[in-house]
Amino acid sequence: MNRVFIAHAGVVSALGRGLDTLYRGLIKEKNGFSRVNRFSTASYVSDIAGLIPGLSLTKAGAMESAVIELAMGLIRELPHELSQQIKIGRLITASTKGGIDLLRTDSFFATSSDRQNGLPASAARGLPVSSLTANITREIGIKKTGFNISAACASSTIALAKAGELIRSGREHTVAVLAMDLVTEFVFSGFSAIGSMGPGPAMPFDRHRQGLTLGEGAALIVLTSREPLARKHNPAPSEMAGWGIAGDAAHLAAPDKMAAGLKTAILQACKTAKISPERIGIISTHGTGTVYNDAMELKAINDLFPSKAVMANSIKGSIGHTLGASGAIEAALCTKLLEEKTLPGTKGLIDPEQGAVPIFSSRNRTFETTPVLTINSGFGGINAALIFQVLP
């Protein structure tokens, strides 16, 4: 069985371009939220989101989604020497809605006749998501057809787990996971309608939390079986040691109050990593700021880590909920945590929910070398967990 090392981790979020920018922004308690002016928010419960600075969505009549430029930007940022030395065997994308910005009411193929005739195959660069993945795969010169993992807000966590399986089993040496989602009226209106969006900035694990704040972002994580490459190109080389995926089978739009699926996913990840839960010192949570998600995560954490020696945070009070991209952004951040050994505080946390203290804090906290767990859950009752650890 091969081990799975991190060759590269890149991020773009509401706090700017680059993993270092994201980490420094979190440590400085920056807030990436701004007023949405891409569309009218008058009918919705909120008017803010975590928007990527300078990013514009596709214009009326445009034939290419803005998400493609977002993705290609991350690929261009791969260090030249690394891209010369590494051969990516497979691309897995992770996106819930891909180039949904193309689906504007005034866009060229949203008319009823286009709908009946089907999409012109050459026209839509971003929809359906399968063609988005195929386009990016072709552009970066990977021979094998890529695929997208769609599992709601756990999409990129699961994509990383699948990449890990491909490498561990020896079927691939290097897999790139590219996660991305945009803030569009499509998703903004939907989250407003289903009642999970809050009026103000998200307050994860706070007693007075009122719901999530949407965000947009992307992450590129290159996983490899080649340990020397991981050591050469990273100041704190690390591995993805464990992963787990499990379902609640309880409710389509709400998490299981008993957190059974999430606990199973965490225990599976520990089993893959061959460590016991007590070894984990840091948890990067999903922490959306909705009443039910945060309660479910607190249940899982308190049940599996009863000594409360673990430290956890959520970054969604800083950059928003980036949907399918959130797992990979948080996974990238985990590799940075292993290097910096300081866990950013949870922005928006003022009056911690019962069971959140001392595990969560609004303050930055230092820690000693430890495996780091990251968890995400999504619509349909799906849960996923990853474990990262630094190489000795």
Add this chain to the structure above:
Amino acid sequence: MKNNATIIGIGWVTPASMGRPGHVHKFENPKEMFRLSGKSVLDTPYKAFGRMDPFSKLGFSAIAFAMADAGFSPISSYKDDSPAKQTVAAIAESATGCLDTDFSYQATLSGDPPHIPSPALFAYTLPSCFLGEAAIYYGLAGEAYMIETIENTGLTALSFAMDSLDTGNCKAAVCGICNLGPGTALDGTGPAPGALFLVLGKEPSPSVDRKGNSSLPLTITRQITNGDRFYLGENEVTELAKLIQKDIT
């Protein structure tokens, strides 16, 4: 390296028919596949069926036929007050995803004045939602996700389903393909609309005797050398639909 899985259930909805081996309902008109009802698909009612979007109804129905073929019962039919959930994976593959539903939801935003967005419809603008519905109906607590790819062979879903068995995390896995709406075609110029699912186990299910119902060999072999290749006996399988051609025609 080689490994095996046993096919313990098959179900489908195509423009020609729907059902499972030995229980086939032929359509007089291909458009019947877009008018699926809970009564025509399920023995045990599922109240969420009626509110699902057409894409989810299609995928859910094919899964339901496959699960019935494999001898699985809905969780509500158990007499125990708190039946144990089962470690069964649910993995689907699609070229179109739920784009048809995306169009429908976008249309709710485009009135003048705009309509109030439908929260029920928005929930189904995630292509993996019907897997969540199947998980709730049958109590499936294994891994579940949608793979979107232009390849549309179903073999990526099949491969990951076999992984879920090999790791020991799941005792069975339901996997298959589902396509509907823009981009699909009945004339072979795009993926055909329809859904096909298999239920896989590591061993033949002792409670289900499918041998009288299916023309298939029961064991599928995966050979992992420079990519996954799948075989039924001596014959290589290049797409899932061909696997059951004799069953669905």
